[in-house]
Amino acid sequence: MTNISFEDIVINFGFASKEEKKKVLNDNPSKKVYMDLTCYDPAEFYAEFPQLKGSFAALFCDEDKKIEIHFKEKLEVVTEKLKELGFTLIETSIISCGFIFPRTIVQIINEAYFALEEGVASQEDINRAMKFGVNYPKGPFEWSAGREVYVKTLLNELFQKTQDQRYRASNLIKD
Amino acid sequence: MKVEKIVVIGAGTMGSGIAQWFTQQFCSVELVDNSTDQLSKAINSIHTSWDKLVEKGKLTQEDVHKMKSLLKAGKLGSVNKDADLVIEAIIENLEIKKNLFRDLDNYFSDHTILSSNTSSFPIELMADAVKVSRRSRFLGLHFFNPATIMKLVEVIKGKDSDHKLCEDLYRWFDEMGKKPAMCKDSPGFIVNRVARNFYGEPLRIVEEDDESKMKEVDRVLKEVGGFKMGPFELMDLIGIDINYSVTCSVWEAYHKEPRFAPHKLQKQMVDEKRLGRKTKHGFYKYD
Numbered sequence: 001m002t003n004i005s006f007e008d009i010v011i012n013f014g015f016a017s018k019e020e021k022k023k024v025l026n027d028n029p030s031k032k033v034y035m036d037l038t039c040y041d042p043a044e045f046y047a048e049f050p051q052l053k054g055s056f057a058a059l060f061c062d063e064d065k066k067i068e069i070h071f072k073e074k075l076e077v078v079t080e081k082l083k084e085l086g087f088t089l090i091e092t093s094i095i096s097c098g099f100i101f102p103r104t105i106v107q108i109i110n111e112a113y114f115a116l117e118e119g120v121a122s123q124e125d126i127n128r129a130m131k132f133g134v135n136y137p138k139g140p141f142e143w144s145a146g147r148e149v150y151v152k153t154l155l156n157e158l159f160q161k162t163q164d165q166r167y168r169a170s171n172l173i174k175d
Numbered sequence: 176m177k178v179e180k181i182v183v184i185g186a187g188t189m190g191s192g193i194a195q196w197f198t199q200q201f202c203s204v205e206l207v208d209n210s211t212d213q214l215s216k217a218i219n220s221i222h223t224s225w226d227k228l229v230e231k232g233k234l235t236q237e238d239v240h241k242m243k244s245l246l247k248a249g250k251l252g253s254v255n256k257d258a259d260l261v262i263e264a265i266i267e268n269l270e271i272k273k274n275l276f277r278d279l280d281n282y283f284s285d286h287t288i289l290s291s292n293t294s295s296f297p298i299e300l301m302a303d304a305v306k307v308s309r310r311s312r313f314l315g316l317h318f319f320n321p322a323t324i325m326k327l328v329e330v331i332k333g334k335d336s337d338h339k340l341c342e343d344l345y346r347w348f349d350e351m352g353k354k355p356a357m358c359k360d361s362p363g364f365i366v367n368r369v370a371r372n373f374y375g376e377p378l379r380i381v382e383e384d385d386e387s388k389m390k391e392v393d394r395v396l397k398e399v400g401g402f403k404m405g406p407f408e409l410m411d412l413i414g415i416d417i418n419y420s421v422t423c424s425v426w427e428a429y430h431k432e433p434r435f436a437p438h439k440l441q442k443q444m445v446d447e448k449r450l451g452r453k454t455k456h457g458f459y460k461y462d
Contacts, residue, residue: 133356
């Protein structure tokens with residue numbers, strides 16, 4: 001997790017536990033904070049921390065660095081700083097646990113892991129099937145490579161929030 | 176592996192696409208359907224498609240001339256009994272398929288491979304209809320529409336399918352330019368199972384019938400995720416009823432596992448006959 005501070009603004013990047021994310025906000029009560037909350041529910045953070053002025057989901061972004069971002073208070077210095085860092089901002093007004101892309105993609109990844117766990121097909125064949133059967137830009141395991149901890153954290157968060165069994169993680173993710 | 180003589184049963188969209196693809200590999204193909212009208216429509220449409228490909232410079236006149244001679248319309252009872260591979264692509268009705276496979280089993284040579292293009296029924300249930308001695312040469316070959324363009328073929332190993340035969344077919348498809356994926360005989364196989372949440376999760380993100388939210392979800396998944404179509408516009412294209420029916424079929428097959436549960440909005444739309452582009456009203460309205 002890293003923070004970039006300038007003027008009265010803090011932009012927080014990277015993965016951390018919910019407690020660590022909240023500590024950043026507690027440590028900066030009088031700043032305007034913009035935070036990567038890919039694995040959590042921005043609504044919970046907005047309700048608790050008025051200094052949180054925007055949230056974004058950068059943990060699943062690719063080389064093109066397109067990120068989903070929600071602003072409670074949109075400041076040009078913030079958008080300029082993020083653009084300077086190479087990000088393309090895709091604004092959204094929908095506040096959802098795990099945003100839109102991460103939430104959808106972790107569910108696709110989770111199902112791919114369930115299929116793997118049940119011996120339905122190999123990782124390679126599942127990736128190939130989704131790319132060449134329904135034109136996905138990447139296979140589920142290509143999306144999750146190196147991001148397993150984010151997948152697991154977001155699924156756990158969705159499960160905690162909803163208590164819905166549809167967010168139960170495959171054993172291969174739990175392990 | 177020798178895959179030269181093909182029989183495709185069913186001259187609907189999938190069957191004719193499959194027949195066209197095999198012919199384009201210079202296999203000898205017999206396309207079979209109960210309806211003579213449907214058959215001639217399918218053959219004409221394939222010929223027209225080839226002629227257009229010649230105009231675009233994607234096929235040569237010589238190739239098309241040869242392909243037209245390799246593709247024949249047939250009736251069960253008059254097709255080559257010695258075919259290497261038979262692909263069934265008829266209506267998704269288990270009893271009708273089982274009856275057909277019983278007839279195919281009696282008709283074709285012992286070495287003929289029988290396969291189904293089903294997207295919803297377990298291969299095992301259809302294999303029950305054929306003699307025990309045929310079951311090692313019985314498997315699923317699930318093509319995607321349009322079969323001449325979509326590269327994936329799911330090669331589905333039934334309980335008794337010969338492992339080496341499946342691997343040989345996998346390699347053959349690979350050599351012919353398809354992208355095969357080997358999978359176990361399980362509900363939804365790979366794609367119809369793993370893709371369910373591309374629809375189910377966005378429905379839960381928007382939760383209600385709100386067109387502006389759906390537009391936003393479609394936009395974000397295309398711009399951030401790189402998907403060619405958003406889930407709502409894709410469901411409208413597929414047909415809300417078709418998508419709902421596949422969802423229910425996978426959900427039922429997995430004993431109502433919550434990960435596959437349909438969303439209430441899907442049922443509501445089917446009840447209201449808001450079926451997508453084909454009714455000019457789905458998640459979006461069309462003029």
